[in-house]
Amino acid sequence: MAKELNARYWEERYTAGDTPWDIGSASTPITTYLDGLQDRGARILIPGAGRGHEAEYAHRAGFRNVFAMDLTDEALKDLRERCPSFPMDHVLVGDVFTHHGSYDIIIEQTLLCALDPSLRERYVDTMHRLLKPGGVLVGVLFDQVPNAEGPPFAASLAEYQQLFAKVFPSARFERCHNSIAPRAGRELWVKAVRQERGTVACAVYDGLEAAATMREEVKLVLDDGSERTSVPLDIVHRDDGEFVLLRDGTELDIDRVRKVVRNIIP
Ligand SMILES: C[S@@+](CC[C@H](N)C(=O)[O-])C[C@H]1O[C@@H](n2cnc3c(N)ncnc32)[C@H](O)[C@@H]1O
Incomplete structure (x- = not known):
């Protein structure tokens, strides 16, 4: 063993x-x-x-x-x-x-x-x-x-x-x-x-904030190429980083999000 x-x-x-x-x-x-x-x-x-x-x-x-x-x-x-x-x-x-x-x-x-x-x-x-x-x-x-x-x-x-x-x-x-x-x-x-936040990250941030405000379902493209569809509820700031709280309760490290696709068709 x-x-x-x-x-x-x-x-x-x-x-x-x-x-x-x-x-x-x-x-x-x-x-x-x-x-x-x-x-x-x-x-x-x-x-x-x-x-x-x-x-x-x-x-x-x-x-x-x-x-x-x-x-x-x-x-x-x-x-x-x-x-x-x-x-x-x-x-x-x-x-x-x-x-x-x-x-x-x-x-x-x-x-x-x-x-x-x-x-x-x-x-x-x-x-x-x-x-x-x-x-x-x-x-x-x-x-x-x-x-x-x-x-x-x-x-x-x-x-x-x-x-x-x-x-x-x-x-x-x-x-x-x-x-x-x-x-x-x-x-x-x-x-x-660990990469600094660039313009892409700013766009991600803006997209997440807008979607969280509107309670809008979005598609998130992650750093490993996978995609996740959910509603961002909040952006959580802690001393170990920033996380997006999703509707299913998970907290996703914002640095992992490469793109926020809004206006997706349900
Ligand atoms: C091979 S020893 C190396 C110790 C030291 N770096 C050195 O070179 O002498 C590995 C060390 O990592 C510690 N360790 C193992 N898993 C750990 C974890 N998850 N978090 C913190 N320390 C851990 C062990 O207790 C051990 O002291």
């Missing part, structure tokens, strides 16, 4: 000290990236932070809004002990998939490969939801992992490209040139920007 990769699973691995993924310091592709950033006030989320080496590095480098999140406190307590000046309210114990927030930067470091592959699409959707428009997901992905049975679960470059393309059409991948020696040649650097 497949392992359930829940909080208990990870907690037991930390308690047993069975943490071969932990390199004991911040990963060099990430420290190089952080060193090159100007804005020390950027809101940075590190999901699946584990013992928080990258979070500690960023904090000590002067980044003021770094948030380290993990499913288990068993991992994060190490960060608290090592780095007492790290703001305690920036240490988040929880599941990134149910987390609400809005970040300029999300740093990926061995979270995606730790997830069951069936969660990959949910991962990219969640990262997109948690980024501000113009925000960026960066970090390291494995494209080769020796174990047949994960975690870690690697994917090929082509699989990553396909996975990210739907929600991050401009995502870029390149071979890391500064991996630590044991990981050299196995890491890809990903940079995926």
Whole structure:
């Protein structure tokens, strides 16, 4: 039976000290990236932070809004002990998939490969939801992992490209040139920007507002090419984005809507 990769699973691995993924310091592709950033006030989320080496590095480098999140406190307590000046309210114990927030930067470091592959699409959707428009997901992905049975679960470059393309059409991948020696040649650097609202998005917004006011049934063309017919009731603004509330009760991320077709014939 497949392992359930829940909080208990990870907690037991930390308690047993069975943490071969932990390199004991911040990963060099990430420290190089952080060193090159100007804005020390950027809101940075590190999901699946584990013992928080990258979070500690960023904090000590002067980044003021770094948030380290993990499913288990068993991992994060190490960060608290090592780095007492790290703001305690920036240490988040929880599941990134149910987390609400809005970040300029999300740093990926061995979270995606730790997830069951069936969660990959949910991962990219969640990262997109948690980024501000113009925000960026960066970090390291494995494209080769020796174990047949994960975690870690690697994917090929082509699989990553396909996975990210739907929600991050401009995502870029390149071979890391500064991996630590044991990981050299196995890491890809990903940079995926959540697109800013453009004129198309403004037209979408206007169309949704007009239809919501008129309680009019419209056809919505979504980012994956699918279509949905419903009556928009409201536009909901939250700190994790904007959502259109549909008549059937679902909240659809406005960024997923590419076109609003009005005056449809019932
Ligand atoms: C392979 S470890 C990597 C930890 C750390 N990034 C590192 O490189 O040392 C994966 C981490 O992701 C955490 N994790 C797994 N699923 C998660 C989820 N849904 N939300 C938040 N953290 C999660 C686990 O508890 C574990 O600490």
